[in-house]
Amino acid sequence: MDASELLQLDRPQQKDLDRCVHCGLCLNACPTYRENGLEMDSPRGRIYQMNLVAGGAEIGPSYLEHIELCLACRACETACPSGVQYGRLMEAARAEIEQRVHRPWTVRLARSVVFGWLLPSRTGLRMAAGMLWAYRKLGIQALVRSVGLLRLFGKLGELEQLAPDAELPTFFSQYGKVFPAEGGRRYRVALLGGCIANISFARLNEATVRVLQKNGCEVTVPDGQTCCGALHMHSGIRDQARELARQNIAALMQGNYDAIITNAAGCGSTLKEYGELLEHDNGSAAAAQEFSRKVKDVTEFLASMELTPPRGKLNVKVTYQDSCHLAHGQKVKAAPRQLLRAIPGLQLKEMMAADICCGSAGIYNVVQNEMSMAVLEKKMANVNRTGAAVIATANPGCMLQLRAGACLHGDGQRVAHVVELLDEAYRA
Numbered sequence: 001m002d003a004s005e006l007l008q009l010d011r012p013q014q015k016d017l018d019r020c021v022h023c024g025l026c027l028n029a030c031p032t033y034r035e036n037g038l039e040m041d042s043p044r045g046r047i048y049q050m051n052l053v054a055g056g057a058e059i060g061p062s063y064l065e066h067i068e069l070c071l072a073c074r075a076c077e078t079a080c081p082s083g084v085q086y087g088r089l090m091e092a093a094r095a096e097i098e099q100r101v102h103r104p105w106t107v108r109l110a111r112s113v114v115f116g117w118l119l120p121s122r123t124g125l126r127m128a129a130g131m132l133w134a135y136r137k138l139g140i141q142a143l144v145r146s147v148g149l150l151r152l153f154g155k156l157g158e159l160e161q162l163a164p165d166a167e168l169p170t171f172f173s174q175y176g177k178v179f180p181a182e183g184g185r186r187y188r189v190a191l192l193g194g195c196i197a198n199i200s201f202a203r204l205n206e207a208t209v210r211v212l213q214k215n216g217c218e219v220t221v222p223d224g225q226t227c228c229g230a231l232h233m234h235s236g237i238r239d240q241a242r243e244l245a246r247q248n249i250a251a252l253m254q255g256n257y258d259a260i261i262t263n264a265a266g267c268g269s270t271l272k273e274y275g276e277l278l279e280h281d282n283g284s285a286a287a288a289q290e291f292s293r294k295v296k297d298v299t300e301f302l303a304s305m306e307l308t309p310p311r312g313k314l315n316v317k318v319t320y321q322d323s324c325h326l327a328h329g330q331k332v333k334a335a336p337r338q339l340l341r342a343i344p345g346l347q348l349k350e351m352m353a354a355d356i357c358c359g360s361a362g363i364y365n366v367v368q369n370e371m372s373m374a375v376l377e378k379k380m381a382n383v384n385r386t387g388a389a390v391i392a393t394a395n396p397g398c399m400l401q402l403r404a405g406a407c408l409h410g411d412g413q414r415v416a417h418v419v420e421l422l423d424e425a426y427r428a
């Protein structure tokens with residue numbers, strides 16, 4: 001298949017658009033529609049606009065605004081009785097925008113640095129970790145805040161509270177290592193370390209390794225793996241996402257593992273779609289299908305086996321926030337709850353609308369900060385009503401957003417990944 005044919009396929013396909021029968025049953029599931037009540041910011045309205053563009057309408061500022069305001073949370077996909085694959089449509093719509101819209105040079109430069117260099121580069125991420133660490137730990141953050149410097153940057157200054165911490169040592173030091181199973185090997189698995197997770201969620205990755213070991217898994221962290229490409233996909237940069245997919249397939253399929261494990265729901269959703277992403281690539285299509293079949297979210301994998309019972313007690317009330325790309329992207333809702341209920345002493349208190357997005361959505365909280373913060377405020381009201389001291393979730397991006405939410409609108413709740421709580425119960 002040549003490049004121009006591929007470009008055509010990277011646009012919303014009419015057969016996919018035609019599945020929408022305009023019933024509106026998805027509207028109430030949509031966080032942006034719930035927030036502003038605008039049909040054009042509902043799934044049905046966005047599909048209508050995609051149809052206009054597919055019919056030859058130009059891509060104007062209004063189209064860009066409504067498409068970019070979508071969280072790509074895929075709650076509408078779960079609600080839709082017609083089987084509209086909204087996530088696929090949105091990614092294709094953004095890929096088409098990427099092909100046809102000429103962005104200002106500053107935006108192009110920023111996107112090329114972040115997507116083309118930083119996310120796939122261990123060197124770049126290590127440098128970012130060093131800068132983050134220095135900012136937080138050498139008193140620069142305190143100084144910047146005390147003199148009110150952030151106010152000079154307006155909205156941009158508010159984003160500072162969403163910035164992750166660097167956790168040193170980073171997880172990069174574990175690449176190429178094999179961690180033996182405890183109590184007899186039942187499985188051989190590969191762990192995907194992620195990109196930003198290696199510097200900001202290094203302790204989560206370590207906890208994931210320990211919990212897998214405890215459950216009879218020999219865990220390899222294969223060298224050669226890279227960023228999964230989820231953020232590229234959500235931003236319409238599909239060529240780079242395909243490159244990253246090929247690199248991951250080459251690095252992770254070598255070991256003939258029983259499963260490829262991720263603890264990041266956003267990554268898992270994309271990894272499970274490599275088969276689709278590379279379906280027209282003759283050289284990689286079959287391997288991509290096989291790769292996607294092996295990918296498991298860590299909660300899904302642990303819940304599918306006979307879990308080593310945790311002995312330690314965690315006497316704490318916990319509420320669980322569904323990560324959109326686990327609940328709607330991967331249809332995994334029961335597994336994380338099952339693991340939480342297996343922890344002695346832990347009381348799981350469900351919040352209202354747990355499967356509605358928290359407003360994180362990759363880099364959405366940075367590029368669409370106002371809507372993201374409005375969605376977060378509603379989320380935190382539901383969290384606060386539970387009286388839980390801990391918010392558990394299954395995705396690092398959601399953890400960052402909920403940490404900001406707990407500071408801004410909450411009671412200082414702790415935010416933890418399900419696997420971190422399980423690890424604590426094993427170690428208690």
Ligand code: SF4
Binds near residue numbers: 042046076
């Ligand atoms: S993906 Fe989420 S924000 Fe976008 S239309 Fe669907 S429900 Fe609304």
Ligand code: SF4
Binds near residue numbers: 019020021047084
């Ligand atoms: S996306 Fe599905 S639920 Fe929403 S209007 Fe179309 S058919 Fe109805």
